Amino acid sequence: MRIRTVEGIPEIQAGDDIASILDSLDSPGADDVVVIASTIVSKAEGRSRRLEEFTPSERANDIARRLCERSGEEKDPRFAQAVLEESTELLIEDPFLLTVTHFGHIGVNAGIDRTNVGDGSDILLLPEDPIESARRISTHLNNRPPVIISDTSGRPFRYGQRGVAIGWANIPATRDWRGATDRQGRTLHVTVEAIVDELAAAANLVTGESDEGRPVAYVEDWLPADLDGGDRLFRAVESDFVRQALRGWRYDS
């Protein structure tokens, strides 16, 4: 397996066609997995926003006031409003915002980014429907390779951020090893491997976070011939005990 970045990608603007930019620079093969940072997908889809576009609701004002009391820093209620509009549920409101996006991803501030935006805007929303974004880019690429839209986010229990998939196309989200046997011939019971998350994490090792500006990686020589799997990546709340626990929890500093 090899992972390499695509060189020469320009600053992406609203309306840009990422598939044709990639095909013209360095067209991915049908068996390469194309991992694209969500930031450039968001920019191409016109998801940059200025804060004045958001009118804070009473709830957004409450949240900003409470976060300000906790941290001592000024918090912008318009930013809280943007997070509310991008979310279907707030899992943690205090001491920070952890929410469920409309497409099922759970992240701090609904994954809204305040760095690397440029273009005069203040914030960058995640793509509205990253699975649809991945489908569109995959279909428009000459060789229709698998495409993953990645984001970086923190996680419970473990410090630091890592790359995860928020959209994918032409590849299952998970690889199902159930029914496979181990070395002693016993059947493996519970092994569903979240391959799109592992591919996003691997790509994040080469794309970097900083000013290097290499938002796309190709994973070569990896795609197996058979990929039995499924398309579920975001847990249903019924089987997510952590999410259930957070619903009943309140921060008490």
Add this chain to the structure above:
Amino acid sequence: MRIRTVEGIPEIQAGDDIASILDSLDSPGADDVVVIASTIVSKAEGRSRRLEEFTPSERANDIARRLCERSGEEKDPRFAQAVLEESTELLIEDPFLLTVTHFGHIGVNAGIDRTNVGDGSDILLLPEDPIESARRISTHLNNRPPVIISDTSGRPFRYGQRGVAIGWANIPATRDWRGATDRQGRTLHVTVEAIVDELAAAANLVTGESDEGRPVAYVEDWLPADLDGGDRLFRAVESDFVRQALRGWRYDS
């Protein structure tokens, strides 16, 4: 960046020296990151156990009884006892066991494995101190490369398992991008990248879960010249709101 598996690794037995096995088969270079599945480290360290070695406490019997009521399947109180002995805290006792190991990792059943054990034993405990295991293996390898001990585990919010690091040596756990600038020259605020977890996830894409028996991968052409970072990978409970929430939560089916 390239990732490849090491071919020809025999079934590991208690007492085996993994470093000399790797050096004799395919010695890793000083700049390769060596990712080793915890299962073979456990086997080499004699962490295979038979269930009759565990005498269930009253608490283990209670847990097994409750899990049996939930699932309708027989649950072995000796297994519950093994999980208790490998844990400092139970975060979820019902409907499954999620615990904190002695070395700070949070996983289902304290990461105890019931597949791929062989050798007449029933279960395989995680290495007792995987950071120490990684240090020992790194030091004994000819070129003293970075070493990561990996495990696969599930996670909140997201379906499926992925590779994570439970031990590491000669490489920081996280890479610190704070202070770096984005394309607009603004300073990035909160970006600490859990590189050892991303490397473990990447390696898991090539080592496989099943009977292929390739428990070691080398990550080549990746190690950056400078790796400013830290060695914290397991969150302190004070900053882990999910862990706090779980302490107050009870399952109610």
